[in-house]
Amino acid sequence: MRTMNNQYRLLADAIRLGCTMTLPHRQAFFGPSTNVPIRSTCAMGAALYAAGDESVRTYDADSARCRFYWTWETARELFPVVAQRAWHPEHKMPELIEIIIENLNDVHGWSREQIADWIETLAEDVFDANTGEWRDPITASLT
Secondary structure, eight states, X not given: OOOHHHHHHHHHHHHHHHHHHSEEOOSSSBOOOSSSSOOEEOHHHHHHHHHTOXXXXXXXXXXXXXXXXXXXXXXXXXXXXXXXXXXXXXXXXXXXXXXXXXXXXXXXXXXXXXXXXXXXXXXXXXXXXXXXXXXXXXXXXXX
């Protein structure tokens, strides 16, 4: 079983790997594409793309172009830490990590690599090497 610390690093590494395979995208997991392979992804889409899970694909008839969607449920299965809460680095308030990732990508314009770097800091913040105990990510961010 993976420790929480390793799950943060796994997510950060998956985002970074996806960044090497796709172009940046905002407002959706994956950018419009008329054919496979997907060419652009948001931060979470990069992680899902790198993980290779193509279990949820739909055609968006309203936009008359092929789009690929992975649901947040799939993201939570592959990367459980997205359902954890952390301190939002821009809003300075607690929020679900999945919401923070989406917000940093779409609203604040953070690069996917910057988001991966932030996620990796959570891995460092939640484990107290002095006591050998796990801390709540929200209170850990405040210290």
